[in-house]
Amino acid sequence: MDQNTDDVRRKRPPERDLDAMDRKLLGVLVEDATTSYAELGERVGLSPPAAHERVKRLRRSGAIRRVSALIDPDAVGKTLLAFVHVDTTGWGKTQALLAIEECPEVEEIHSVAGDTCMLLKVRTESTHALEGLLARLYDTPGVKATRSYVVLSTYLERPVQPGTTSDWPAVVKG
Amino acid sequence: MDQNTDDVRRKRPPERDLDAMDRKLLGVLVEDATTSYAELGERVGLSPPAAHERVKRLRRSGAIRRVSALIDPDAVGKTLLAFVHVDTTGWGKTQALLAIEECPEVEEIHSVAGDTCMLLKVRTESTHALEGLLARLYDTPGVKATRSYVVLSTYLERPVQPGTTSDWPAVVKG
DNA sequence: TCTTGTTGCTGAATTTCATTCTGCAAAAAT
DNA sequence: ATTTTTGCAGAATGAAATTCAGCAACAAGA
Numbered sequence: 001m002d003q004n005t006d007d008v009r010r011k012r013p014p015e016r017d018l019d020a021m022d023r024k025l026l027g028v029l030v031e032d033a034t035t036s037y038a039e040l041g042e043r044v045g046l047s048p049p050a051a052h053e054r055v056k057r058l059r060r061s062g063a064i065r066r067v068s069a070l071i072d073p074d075a076v077g078k079t080l081l082a083f084v085h086v087d088t089t090g091w092g093k094t095q096a097l098l099a100i101e102e103c104p105e106v107e108e109i110h111s112v113a114g115d116t117c118m119l120l121k122v123r124t125e126s127t128h129a130l131e132g133l134l135a136r137l138y139d140t141p142g143v144k145a146t147r148s149y150v151v152l153s154t155y156l157e158r159p160v161q162p163g164t165t166s167d168w169p170a171v172v173k174g
Numbered sequence: 175m176d177q178n179t180d181d182v183r184r185k186r187p188p189e190r191d192l193d194a195m196d197r198k199l200l201g202v203l204v205e206d207a208t209t210s211y212a213e214l215g216e217r218v219g220l221s222p223p224a225a226h227e228r229v230k231r232l233r234r235s236g237a238i239r240r241v242s243a244l245i246d247p248d249a250v251g252k253t254l255l256a257f258v259h260v261d262t263t264g265w266g267k268t269q270a271l272l273a274i275e276e277c278p279e280v281e282e283i284h285s286v287a288g289d290t291c292m293l294l295k296v297r298t299e300s301t302h303a304l305e306g307l308l309a310r311l312y313d314t315p316g317v318k319a320t321r322s323y324v325v326l327s328t329y330l331e332r333p334v335q336p337g338t339t340s341d342w343p344a345v346v347k348g
Numbered sequence: 349t350c351t352t353g354t355t356g357c358t359g360a361a362t363t364t365c366a367t368t369c370t371g372c373a374a375a376a377a378t
Numbered sequence: 379a380t381t382t383t384t385g386c387a388g389a390a391t392g393a394a395a396t397t398c399a400g401c402a403a404c405a406a407g408a
Contacts, residue, residue, distance in 0.1 A: 018250065026250070029243035033207060036365060047387050052367070054385090063249035068242060069203035071334040075237035076192065076200070078334065083257070083286070083293060101330055104342050109330040112257070112323040119257060119323060125339055149286040149293060156275055156283040160245040160252065165299055168278050210394060221358050226396070228356090 018063065018162075021046070025054055026063070026162035033067045070159070078123040081151040082130055086118035086137065087144040096142035105133050116147070192237065192336075195220070199228055200237070200336035207241045244333075252297040255325040256304055260292040260311065261318040270316035279307050290321070 018026075024044040028035055035043075041051035058064045073081070088096045091111070100106055100120065108121035124130045130148070137143050192200075198218040202209055209217075215225035232238045247253070262270045265285070274280055274294065282295035298304045304322070311317050 023250070026243065026245055030245060031240070031242070033241045033243045037367090038365075048365085049367080049369095049388085050386050061249070062246055065244045065246050066205075067207045068205070068244055068333050069200065069207045070239045070242055071200055071204060071336055072236055072239050073334050075235070076197070076334070076336045077338055081284070083284075097329060104335060104337055106330065107332055107334070108328070110255070110257075110325040110328050112325050114321075114323040116323075119325070123334065129339060147288075149288040149290075151284040151286050151293070154282070154284050155271060156280065158281055159242050160247050160250070160281070160297065161278060162245055162250045163278055164251055165303060211396090212394075222394085223359085223396080223398095224357055 018058075022054060022058060022063070023162045023164070023167075025051065026058065029055070029064070029067075030159055030162065073123055077125045080124045080126060080130055081154065082122045082124075083149045083151070084120040084122055084134070084137075085116040085147045085149075086120060087146070088117045089142045089144060091117070094142050096140050099140045100137070103133060103136065105129065192232075196228060196232060196237070197336045197338070197341075199225065199232065203229070203238070203241075204333055204336065247297055251299045254298045254300060254304055255328065256296045256298075257323040257325070258294040258296055258308070258311075259290040259321045259323075260294060261320070262291045263316045263318060265291070268316055270314050273314045274311070277307060277310065279303065 021044060025040065028040055028043055037048040037052045037055070040046075040055070041048045044051065046054070055064070073079070086096075086100075088094060090096070097109065097118070100109055100118070105122050105124050106120050107123055108119075110119045111117060112119045122130065122133060124133060127150075130150075134146060134148065137146055195218060199214065202214055202217055211222040211226045211229070214220075214229070215222045218225065220228070229238070247255070260270075260274075262268060264270070271283065271292070274283055274292070279296050279298050280294050281297055282293075284293045285291060286293045296304065296307060298307060301324075304324075308320060308322065311320055
């Protein structure tokens with residue numbers, strides 16, 4: 001309820017670098033953000049107010065962007081997932097980009113290095129709806145071509161993890 | 175704290191189809207899951223316990239997969255995002271897939287239709303770490319080839335939205 | 349049509365938890 | 379060495395989650 005009351009969206013350098021305690025807190029909160037501060041503290045070895053204090057800081061600093069309910073796409077009818085590569089004529093905040101941002105089916109827009117300009121992650125209710133989106137894209141000035149990769153099945157999908165490379169056991173090959 | 179106490183992960187058909195009220199609730203909770211039931215109810219036109227009841231059902235049915243703190247990748251040092259297309263020799267739950275699932279840098283694994291078998295979303299701390307991952311991939315039996323798309327900048331990144339096509343204003347072209 | 353059971357709601361009551369406050373101790377700065 | 383700051387614990391407070399009766403609308407069945 002008080003999340004980002006002061007509307008801190010701008011990227012500011014974290015007041016202090018995240019320490020191991022912060023990472024542990026993040027680890028728990030990524031898995032289940034409804035964890036009470038009592039349990040949270042217990043898990044990481046802090047008193048409830050101390051845990052609260054650190055989480056508040058993590059929110060202020062922007063390390064925690066927001067707390068969100070993650071929805072099952074199927075439950076809301078979004079049964080089709082696709083990645084769409086888009087060749088455009090310009091770069092940066094182009095007309096095309098602005099137009100694409102308006103499409104509710106589009107979940108992600110990235111500019112990528114490689115043989116294409118934009119990479120879109122798109123969810124629709126049907127192949128027909130995807131066709132509709134593609135039609136809209138082609139009608140957008142600045143869009144040269146698109147190539148779509150329709151997802152057949154998703155094997156893994158997890159949120160951003162707080163772990164750093166040194167946390168993971170090194171994979172030792174024979 | 176009580177989320178999924180009975181460990182309901184299995185996909186069960188939603189007890190009942192989501193109605194407009196459920197979608198509104200989801201809409202609010204996706205934006206900010208820390209919203210109190212008092213405010214939540216007010217926003218959608220329900221009493222706090224009624225809102226609570228429906229949210230509980232949404233969790234039980236799996237429509238809400240989990241409530242999670244969304245982390246800023248930069249804050250935890252994951253400054254590099256890439257999409258990696260992987261050609262493999264087999265399909266389904268292959269050895270290669272199992273191996274890839276173990277990589278903490280990999281956020282998503284999809285099997286896609288198109289000129290490649292797997293599509294990975296990958297976050298690392300550096301290009302060097304990406305190279306390390308790719309090296310590991312190439313060492314995995316069943317991996318034939320990979321092609322990487324390094325993200326230069328991300329323009330949009332939003333969670334799964336509850337809205338359905340009919341909610342969006344139709345884009346009328348001249 | 350009337351009955352009966354079910355569903356989903358409201359408003360009040362209860363309990364749990366978030367949040368604040370007051371020291372306190374260790375570390376950092378001067 | 380002294381002061382200031384930082385981060386924490388424990389108690390106190392306030393707010394919110396959760397539970398608990400009713401109640402009304404609706405559905406199923408006689």
